[in-house]
Each structure stands twice: as structure tokens, then as C-alpha cells.
Amino acid sequence: xxxxxHVQGLSVTIDDTxxxxxxxxxxxxxxxxxxxxxxxxxxxxxxxxxxGLNPIEQGYVYVLDRDISGLSEEEMQVMxxxxxxxxxxxxxxTSMTVGENVAMPLIHQSNLPKALVNDVVMMKLGLVNxxxxxxxxxxxxxxxxxxxxxxxxxxAMDPPLLFCDEPGAGLDPVSLKSLDHLILNLKxxxxxxxxxxxHEVSSIIRVADRIVFLDKGKVIFEGKLKEALSSEIQELRDxxxxxxxxHAK
Amino acid sequence: xxxxxxxxxxxxxxxxxTSCRFENNILFITGQLKVNDAGDLVxxxxxxxxxxxxxxxxxxxxxxxDIDSAGVTSLFYIKRKLSAKxxxxxxxxxxxxxxxxxxxxxxxxxxxDKADSDFEITEAVGRGTYTFFTSYLxxxxxxxxxxxxxxxxxxxxxxxxxxxxxxxxxxxxxxxAALIIIVMSFAIGFVMAVQSAQYLREFGADIYIVDLIxxxxxxxxxPLIAGVLIAGRSxxxxxxxxxxxxxxxxxxxxxTMGLNPVRYxxxxxxxxxxxxxPLLIILSNVSGIAGGATAAYSSLNVTPEIFINxxxxxxxxxxxxxxxxxxxxxxxxxxxxxxxxGFRVEKGAEGVGKVTTQAVVVSxxxxxxxxxxxxxxxx
Numbered sequence: 073x074x075x076x077x078h079v080q081g082l083s084v085t086i087d088d089t090x091x092x093x094x095x096x097x098x099x100x101x102x103x104x105x106x107x108x109x110x111x112x113x114x115x116x117x118x119x120x121x122x123x124g125l126n127p128i129e130q131g132y133v134y135v136l137d138r139d140i141s142g143l144s145e146e147e148m149q150v151m152x153x154x155x156x157x158x159x160x161x162x163x164x165x166t167s168m169t170v171g172e173n174v175a176m177p178l179i180h181q182s183n184l185p186k187a188l189v190n191d192v193v194m195m196k197l198g199l200v201n202x203x204x205x206x207x208x209x210x211x212x213x214x215x216x217x218x219x220x221x222x223x224x225x226x227x228a229m230d231p232p233l234l235f236c237d238e239p240g241a242g243l244d245p246v247s248l249k250s251l252d253h254l255i256l257n258l259k260x261x262x263x264x265x266x267x268x269x270x271h272e273v274s275s276i277i278r279v280a281d282r283i284v285f286l287d288k289g290k291v292i293f294e295g296k297l298k299e300a301l302s303s304e305i306q307e308l309r310d311x312x313x314x315x316x317x318x319h320a321k
Numbered sequence: 322x323x324x325x326x327x328x329x330x331x332x333x334x335x336x337x338x339t340s341c342r343f344e345n346n347i348l349f350i351t352g353q354l355k356v357n358d359a360g361d362l363v364x365x366x367x368x369x370x371x372x373x374x375x376x377x378x379x380x381x382x383x384x385x386x387d388i389d390s391a392g393v394t395s396l397f398y399i400k401r402k403l404s405a406k407x408x409x410x411x412x413x414x415x416x417x418x419x420x421x422x423x424x425x426x427x428x429x430x431x432x433x434d435k436a437d438s439d440f441e442i443t444e445a446v447g448r449g450t451y452t453f454f455t456s457y458l459x460x461x462x463x464x465x466x467x468x469x470x471x472x473x474x475x476x477x478x479x480x481x482x483x484x485x486x487x488x489x490x491x492x493x494x495x496x497x498a499a500l501i502i503i504v505m506s507f508a509i510g511f512v513m514a515v516q517s518a519q520y521l522r523e524f525g526a527d528i529y530i531v532d533l534i535x536x537x538x539x540x541x542x543x544p545l546i547a548g549v550l551i552a553g554r555s556x557x558x559x560x561x562x563x564x565x566x567x568x569x570x571x572x573x574x575x576x577t578m579g580l581n582p583v584r585y586x587x588x589x590x591x592x593x594x595x596x597x598x599p600l601l602i603i604l605s606n607v608s609g610i611a612g613g614a615t616a617a618y619s620s621l622n623v624t625p626e627i628f629i630n631x632x633x634x635x636x637x638x639x640x641x642x643x644x645x646x647x648x649x650x651x652x653x654x655x656x657x658x659x660x661x662x663g664f665r666v667e668k669g670a671e672g673v674g675k676v677t678t679q680a681v682v683v684s685x686x687x688x689x690x691x692x693x694x695x696x697x698x699x700x
Contacts, residue, residue: 166669184360184391191394195426211568211669229356230389261425262390 074101075134076233076265077122082131084117084289091117092289095131101232104259104266104279106297108311109286115269118286119237122267123157124148136233153181156226156264158236162218164210170197170221171206177228196224200254216247220254227258234259236268240275252278273312277301285311334358334365340384343369346377351384354392363395367402378407382415393426464583464661465653471584472591486589487596494555494590495597499604501554506546506605510538510612518620527621531631534613539640540699543606545692548651551598552684556659559590560680563663564673572664587660594652602648643699650691658684 077099084092092114099105109115120126121133128141136154143151164173174193178184184192197203200220210218219239226234236255240248252275259266270276276283276297283300285293287307293300300308333348334341339358342349348366370378380396382388400410415423517533563586566572572582610632617623662680666672 166671178356178391182356182360182391184356184395185363188360188363188391188395188398191398192391195390195394209667209669211667211672230391 073103075099076101076136077105077267078132078134079118079122080132080134082118082121082128082133084114084121084126084129090289092121095286095289095291097284097291097294099265099267099284100282101265102259102263103281104256104268105282105284106276106280107267107269107284107286108271108276110311112288113286114289115286116237119235119267119269123155123235124151153229154231154233156229156231156234158219158222158226158234158239160238160241162210162222164218164221164225166210169207169209170202170213173210173221174225174228177225181229192228196228197221199227199258200224215242216244216251219243219247219251223251223254223258227262227264230262232264234264234266236266236270238269238271240270240272245274248272248275249278255279331369333369334362336361341365346375347379347381349381349384351386353387354385354395355387355389356391359391359395362392363398366399370403370407375407377409377411378403379410380412382412382419385415385419388415388419388422390422390426393423396423397427460665461657461661464587464664465657467583468587468591468657468660471581471588475584475588487592490589490593491597493558494551494593495601498551498554498601502547502550502601502605503608505550506538506543506608507612507615509542509546510534510609511616512612513537513542513609514613514616515620518616522621527623528627528631530613530617530621530623531628532635534610534617535632535635536640538609538613539606539636540643541692541696543609544602544644544647544651545689546609547598547602547605548647548655548688548692549685551594551601551651552655552658552688553681555594556655556684557677557681559656559659560663560677561673563587563660564666564676567664567666568669568673582664583660587656590660591652591656594656595649598652598655599645599648602644606644639699643695646699647692647695650695651688654687654691655684658687 075098079098080096082092082095083090095114095118107115107118117126121128122135124133124135124140124143131141133140135151138151140148140151164170165176168176171190171193174196175189178189178192182189194203194206197206200223202217202220202224205213205217205221210221213221223239226236239251239255243251255266255268256279258264266279268279280297280300283293283295283297284291285300285305285308293303293305293308295303301312303309330342330344332340332342336358338353338355339362340351341362342351343366350362354362380399396412400412403410412423514530514534517530518527521527521530521533563572566582566586572586575582575585614623614625614628617628618625659680662676662683666676
């Protein structure tokens with residue numbers, strides 16, 4: 073299977089503390105790879121390195137077959153055309169309307185004329201069922217709607233690779249389920265590969281094809297969801313059982 | 322213009338990924354049609370077909386390997402743009418993946434143009450007037466009435482606000498503004514005297530510099546300088562504070578804790594302003610006169626003794642009363658305008674900046690208008 077992400081021997085040390093230690097894993101084309109782990113396990117640091125936001129000092133990170141550790145800022149900008157990022161709180165520009173937010177990558181990363189940008193924006197908003205929200209501002213939207221707008225912006229350029237950082241954080245179970253189905257639909261329809269960080273066990277079970285489990289900056293499990301659920305690794309068992317019991321409450 | 326017959330085979334677009342050929346009313350698109358080429362395709366096709374007089378037009382995708390959402394949107398955009406001119410337009414061909422994506426991305430993306438109205442300007446004026454009265458004036462008067470009610474009702478009740486709030490607000494609005502008011506008033510008093518000195522000397526009316534400075538500063542410039550500076554400084558601060566509280570849901574939190582936001586947030590500011598602005602105006606007057614006296618001494622040799630003696634005969638109790646009334650009016654204008662715009666904030670971070678600017682502009686304008694009105698009344 074074609075790899076969309078390949079991390080090899082990535083180590084990150086901040087103030088003499090090892091945040092990530094000799095970390096290696098892969099994510100594959102057309103799959104949803106879910107990175108899980110407790111707080112402080114290094115998920116956010118790993119995501120920042122995958123996105124090229126932090127310099128890679130030790131190890132290699134290949135994204136869509138390119139080693140991003142050696143890329144200049146300009147080359148990284150080109151890479152971003154192929155990567156969509158769905159931030160935890162949406163990270164929408166509060167001073168812009170929903171339509172303007174979704175149009176941003178199209179305006180800045182393509183040479184589409186304005187009329188065509190408007191059409192693409194409407195189409196993307198249609199995909200997330202928010203056509204009527206084009207002229208609203210983020211402050212006028214509910215939490216679930218904000219997430220859907222953030223998703224529409226993340227897929228505005230039809231990126232082959234989508235990163236989602238805690239997409240379900242702060243959502244009620246119904247909205248979370250709906251968002252998960254939306255992500256899965258878009259994956260199937262657009263053929264996007266997805267790397268997702270989440271704590272929501274229901275979400276993990278719904279969307280994950282592959283699990284990467286981080287503990288204290290190391291990958292202690294990498295494999296299919298089914299294997300993860302039946303794994304004998306104590307930390308992984310604890311993780312799923314704690315989350316399951318919290319959900320059961 | 323007579324249509325040009327250019328309906329022959331010609332390449333109209335050739336990029337790294339996309340080729341586009343027009344032949345016998347058919348547009349053949351080959352390669353890949355993705356976001357980087359979609360814009361060029363639209364421009365090229367619309368330019369090519371602009372002068373042709375066609376009755377039917379087909380977009381053939383047989384040679385197209387891949388397409389993305391922007392590509393699909395561009396095809397439907399072309400179709401929509403040409404539909405008024407060419408009655409029969411069709412999109413045909415394409416492999417399974419291309420057909421699937423066309424089906425997925427072909428939802429109606431057009432944005433309805435607003436119908437032109439003959440009454441657009443009249444409507445806008447009407448709507449603007451209606452909004453001014455119903456939203457701005459009515460809202461402002463409601464806030465003023467609410468604030469006045471609670472200001473009177475809470476006059477001798479201290480439990481309704483945070484302990485020490487009156488002192489905090491007095492320091493913010495009054496003490497912290499003192500230095501800038503002293504410096505500015507001194508400078509303006511000095512300049513007024515310097516500029517008048519030359520003309521007074523020509524007429525041998527040197528001593529009247531005292532009359533000019535004292536009357537000018539006491540009755541007009543002193544209160545006005547203080548009012549404008551406080552409107553700019555404290556008006557913006559009040560608007561930004563209230564707006565931020567609204568954006569971060571602090572005002573909602575107050576409500577849900579059973580506290581009236583006007584009573585808790587606005588009234589202490591009004592008390593502090595009513596108390597400190599008269600003192601600031603006195604500071605402004607003293608400083609302005611001191612500036613004028615300094616200039617009178619340096620330009621016309623009017624010594625401080627002469628200045629003070631003359632000043633005693635020029636000064637009127639009415640000026641003090643006028644300054645006090647002005648201070649109370651300015652206090653109400655600045656606090657109410659800042660709070661009113663703060664409560665109206667929308668759209669998050671940008672909104673805070675926007676209402677702050679509006680509050681400052683309106684506060685300063687209202688202070689100047691009120692000053693002019695009172696100058697006429699108390700003349």
C-alpha cells in the first residue's frame with residue numbers, strides 16, 4: 073500500500089526533556105490513521121512536526137513521498153497545497169464570514185477567478201450542509217457548525233491528505249457522530265487520506281482504519297483497529313477501558 | 322458586432338496538465354482538470370466562445386484522466402455563463418472516476434444575484450433612518466434610562482458592586498488621565514497666549530491677555546480639552562472592556578448569576594466619571610491658565626502678581642458652575658456611549674476594535690456638540 077506519511081526515528085527534545093523518542097510509524101493512502109495516547113504523550117508535538125510547523129532536528133518525516141525536514145519555507149508552502157488541516161477549535165478567522173473563510177485557501181493557493189471561487193465555496197459548503205451559512209460570521213454559528221465550516225475550509229483545495237486535530241472536542245455525541253460520518257463520507261467520496269488525533273473512543277471505533285498509540289513519546293502500538301481493540305498491551309487496554317467506562321457513564 | 326466564424330479546430334489551452342481543443346462546436350478537454358488549471362480553462366473558453374454564434378455546444382471529457390472539485394465547478398460555471406447565449410449545452414464522456422466526481426460536485430453552486438431595485442437608494446435611506454431610530458437612538462435611551470435608574474437606586478447601596486470598584490474606576494478614569502490633561506491644557510493655554518500677545522501689544526492692550534486666557538480657558542477650552550481627551554482615553558477603554566466582556570460571555574455569566582450588567586458594569590463607571598471629571602476639568606483649567614500666564618510673562622512681561630490680581634476680577638462664579646454642569650454632561654456621554662457600543666459588539670475580535678473606534682468617534686463628536694450647545698445656553 074502506498075504510504076502518505078512515513079516517520080522514521082523522529083526524536084524531539086525540549087529543555088532536556090524527551091518529548092518524542094525514536095518514533096516511527098506510517099499512514100497509508102485512503103485510510104484513516106488515528107493517533108491516540110494520553111495527555112502529554114506527544115500527540116500535539118507529533119502533529120506539529122508532521123505539518124512542518126516545528127523543525128525536525130532528528131529523524132525523518134516523509135509526507136506524500138517528500139522528506140519535509142529539508143524543505144525551505146517556499147517548498148513547504150507548496151506542500152501545504154496538498155494538505156488540509158482541521159484544527160481543534162476550527163481556527164476560523166472571526167473577522168471573516170463563513171464563505172470568506174472557506175475561500176481563503178482557494179484565493180491564496182490557486183489562480184481561480186473570484187466567480188469560480190464563490191462557486192467552489194458554495195459547493196464545499198454544500199458538502200458539509202452549510203450552504204445557508206455562507207454570509208454568517210463564526211460567532212453566529214453553533215459548535216457543530218463551526219467544525220463543519222472548518223472541515224469545508226480544510227478540504228477547499230481537494231487535498232489528498234487531511235490532518236484533523238481533535239475534531240470532536242466539545243461536541244455533543246449526536247454532533248460528534250454526524251461529524252464522524254461526514255469525515256468518512258468525504259474520505260470515501262474524495263479519496264482523501266486522513267490522519268486524525270482524538271480522544272473520543274466512539275469516534276475512534278467509527279472512523280479508524282489504523283491506530284498509532286503513543287505513550288511517553290514512543291509508539292507502543294501500530295496496527296489495524298481490530299488488532300488494537302484485542303491487543304494485550306496494557307497501556308492500550310487501559311486507554312480503551314478508561315474511555316469506554318467514561319462513555320458508559 | 323457581427324459574429325466571427327472561428328468554428329474550426331484550434332487549441333485554446335495548453336498547460337502542464339490540461340489540454341483543451343475546440344472543434345466543430347465541441348470542446349475536448351484532456352489530461353487532468355484541477356484547481357491550478359480551472360481558472361485558465363474558464364477564461365480561455367469564455368474568451369473563445371464570446372464572438373461565436375453557436376446554437377449547441379458540447380464539452381467532451383473522453384480524454385480526461387482526472388478532475389477535482391474546482392475542475393467540476395469550472396465546467397458548470399462555463400455552462401451557466403453560456404446558457405443565455407447557447408441554448409443547448411451538454412457535458413459528455415469521461416471515465417468512471419470523472420463521472421463520479423462530476424456527480425458529487427455538481428450541486429447548484431450559483432449565487433443568486435440580487436435583483437436590481439428602482440428604489441434601492443430610497444430603501445437604503447429608509448432602512449438607515451429606521452435603524453437609527455429603532456436600534457441606535459432607542460437602544461441608547463434605554464441604556465441611559467436603565468443606568469440612571471440603577472445609579473439613583475444604588476446610590477447608598479454598596480453590596481451591588483465589587484468592593485473598591487468606585488476607587489478602581491476613579492483611578493482608571495480620573496487619576497490616570499490627569500497627567501495628559503495637565504500637559505495638553507498647559508500647551509494649549511501657552512499657545513493661545515503667545516498667538517494673541519502680538520496683536521494685543523499692537524493695540525497697547527497687554528493686560529487683556531489675562532481676560533482672554535481666563536475667560537477662554539475657564540468657559541470653553543479647559544472643559545473641552547478635558548472632555549475630548551477623556552472621551553478618547555476612557556471612552557475607548559470602556560467600550561473595549563464591555564465589548565470584550567460580551568464576546569467572552571462574561572456579561573451572560575453576570576446575568577446568569579443574577580447580576581444586572583448595567584448595574585454591575587456601567588453604574589460604577591458613571592459614578593467614577595461624575596466624581597473625577599469635574600476634578601479633571603479643574604486641573605485642565607488651572608493648567609491652561611498656568612500655560613497662558615507663562616506665555617504672558619515671557620511675551621508681554623505680565624508678571625504673575627499682575628496676572629493673579631487681574632484674574633480675580635475677570636473670573637466669574639458662573640464659569641465654575643458652567644464647568645461643573647459640562648463635566649456632568651461629559652461624564653454621562655462618555656460612559657453611556659462607551660457602554661452602548663460595547664454592548665452592541667458582534668463578530669468576535671474584529672468587532673471589539675470596530676465598536677471601540679465607533680465609541681471614540683461618537684463620544685468625541687457628542688462632547689463637542691454638547692459643549693457648543695451649552696456654550697450657547699450659558700452665554
